[in-house]
Amino acid sequence: MPKTLDMPRGTDLSVGRSAEFEREVTADDVRRFAELSGDRNPLHVDPAYAATTNFGGCIVHGAYQVGLASCLAGMHLPGQRVLLTSTDARFPAPLHYPARVRVRGEITAWNPETGAGRLRVTVGPTGGSITADILLGFTLHEFKTSRARASSATATSRPVTGAAVLVTGASGGIGQSLVESLAKYYPVLAATHTEGTNDAEKQQPRVQTLTLDFCDPEWMDQLRAVIPEHGLYGIIHCAWPGAAQGGLLTTPSDVLTRQMAFGTTHLVELARLMVDRIGPDGGRLIAIGSTYGTRQPRLNLAGYSLAKAALEHTVRLLAAELALRNVTVNALCPSFVPTGMNRHADERRQKLEAASIPAGRLCRTSDIAAAVEWLLSPGASFTSGQVIALNGGQL
Amino acid sequence: MFPDLPADQIPRASVSAVAQWDSLATLNLVGVLEEEFQIRLGADDLPSLLSFELIRDRLSERVYAQNA
């Protein structure tokens, strides 16, 4: 029996890796194989008969040599986790026995994503020509516990260690909840407009707070100074100036301009920051919009509605422009959330809002956090330029 | 052609991915390709000039046909 080596576990396979062993094939081996398989064809086991054929003497079963290939796959390369899926064997020359054979296998294909590969095994007497050329298809079998581990890892896979997620407007209702839930998996940079507004943030170990005033012309430089190269993975743009009431005609121009900036130019500047600071895993830019944007604009919140609608279009255009850099850009538009700017809504108001939602409840910050988590995941890498409403089926 | 396009993004580049790739850029591209590969690009080549991969494939066909 060949020594059981430290069997590879399938994580270090690559095209070109090879393994081999040598074995004596005796008359006894051939006899036992004939008994086990039932193939007692005299060509293999009757020397007198074999002498009358063009082979001149007994030859080893081809299937026996395939068995040797199976031994190489199962014990050497890929080793313990192998599962054969197909065989294709040719026998270019007869193998007489007794003989010392050399069995050599080389990986000719390997796809780590699907876990499938091909192994080409040759068998032949040492110093002689090949007597069996076998192509094995294989995959790797999973362990029960590792599969569970693997699936949970996919849902909340972390990016490269150290690459952080920036949350703007981290002191708002949505912002705070996002910081808390994201901090479980990512280093978080919580940017707030005012200092020291949330003790809960300070208690969390992976959260770094930062004061960020979008009115300060240097705000981009401040962020650049704090975030190292390759140090950014996600940006969740929650920051928004208070929604001024009124229609477009009554909203002062500077207020309107400021609302628009948060949905357009600031978002574009954050996109620039993203491009400057992402690492090899790419990036995720998520803007928090609102159903009051294009879905259900509110006349008395005209400035807010207009700016949130503009945000949706900014997202679409940025998504196309950043796609090659592996950055996805999406908007999440929650319906009414009783937090942040809506925290003063009384119970009646809340019930009124809930009445228009088929799911029968208001959007929670946890709903938003879950959607953010998904958009941040590697699995969401093909979802970009989308405006996703979180509104319980609201028409 | 596109000075701001990093080299690693070129294989996946297309008219829909590169903001600067407009009709003027396409005309410049035609000029440069003709000069570099010593071929003439005609009207039936233009629909192929939409992405790096399509351009590469088209050029392979043209150059292969020329040398055949």
Added chain:
Amino acid sequence: MKLADALRQANQQASRPGNALRVHLTCGITPLHLQTFLTAHLANRVAERPVTVETGAFGDLLGNIERARRDPADGIAVAIEWSDLDPRLGFRTTGGWAPDGLADIVSGAASRLNALESAIVAVADRVPVSVSLPTLPLPPCFRPPTVHAAPHALALREAVWAFAASLADHPGIRVVDPQSLDAESPPGQRLDLARDLQCGFPYRVEHANTLAERLTALLWPATPKKGLITDLDNTLWCGIAGEDGVDALSWHLDRGDHAFALYQQMLASLADLGVLIGVASRNDPNVVEQALAREDLLVPRDTFFPIEAGWASKSESVARILDAWNIGPQDVVFVDDSAMERAEVAAAFPNLECLAFPSDDDESVLALLNTLRDRFGKASESTEDRLRRTSLQAASARSAACPEVFLAAANAELRMSWNVPDARCLDLINKTNQFNLNGRRQDEAEWRRRLADPSTFLLAVSYRDKFGPLGKIAVVLGRQTETGAVLDSWVMSCRAFARRIEHQTLMALFERLEADAIRLAFEPTNRNGPMQEFLTAVTGQAPTRDLTIPRGVFEVRCPRCYGKVIWDERTERAADTLLLDRVSGFAG
């Protein structure tokens, strides 16, 4: 310049700091690659600023020129094509090529040219303008077969020429010379009909590049250079003055040397423009004087100033001339037929342009004359230029001439053969005048007699360096006597000067003969000044007849030599076989 490079240059230069240089490109075609090339060429010409090239509306040349007049800029390039004079002369419209429309086309074109002239003159008083005349072929819209010049076509061309002549009178307007354009952009290879029909850009990429380059050169002409230093032998004339004699020098048509006459003519023309003409020649000053005094020389004698004739290295002569003129090397051109001389001067003066005089290739001479015109040509002439020949300008520094650096890098190889006679050795002895120990000639009989004498020795030196081989260039014939070695003949070709070959020859003799002193049968002649100068330099005093040079004295005074000496293995033939050996034509 290739399109890819022009695009790259146009992109890169946009981020240069400073105020942008603004140039209007006014044309009726789609600007496309012409704009790209113009931007790139301008960016190359004006290296420290960004460049923007503004364009106008398609098909509206006149309107574009007028818009350019209202928008102040640093320059305007006007590229005219036939389609600007009448759309029916282009390929994009179908106004009809009916014969009865031709008269209308011609008269329309004439009035259009008048309008263009007024518009261009109006902008030219404020901004430099460069104009190119139609470069594309006329379409086959005339009556006769294409080989036959149609009257209407001739009328169109006549109108364009008159227009060009009228524009050229204005100092601020420069017209691209069609001949210059033809030389680089063949007329049959300019039109790209497919591209013209597709998007209105009718030029092939190469033509667009050439046209843009010409337009740029006219907007920002290079400053004309101020001085030209010329070699004499095989540059100003055919022949070597010191060897062939002043009367044998030739620049005559019937001798096949007329190219030199053209060069002389060019120098005279440049001198008239005010260009300073100097001479740097390795020659006896008296010989040079005589040669330059020849009445049939096409350059007036007093044109040349200064004349550096002597045995110093060319770079030293050039340095003295620059000093005398008080101008910097970047404003000077040096012309010489010898690659080695040019390299030597270029090593000493890196920004002095050294041009080859191609003494055996008439075509290249014409190219040289065109280049000289490019370097020195001026649109207009000032009296100041004429005066410059006799007055001096403000000085600029020059780098020190350094023959050492040059010699060290020449990779010189001296192949020495001992007692291997051939016809070339005798030739050299009889032909060489300047570096000649005593000027004594030998006829064949005497030569054989000497070679038969067992006490005779013969040293022949062949030379090559990185510029190429010179072949056998020095011969020493001597004999061993009871009192030591005597050199009876020592000659070296004047092609071999300034390489210290003579020093290495003498050194080789000392070594080979194992002598402490060598006697030289020196005799002054009216031609062997170089030999006299050499002997003076290595002995420290003027040579006398039959002088002896002690080895120690020579070694102290011998400058550093860089050539690698290789002894030819075929040496030491027996004395009596020297007589029998008549290897002819052996080029060592």
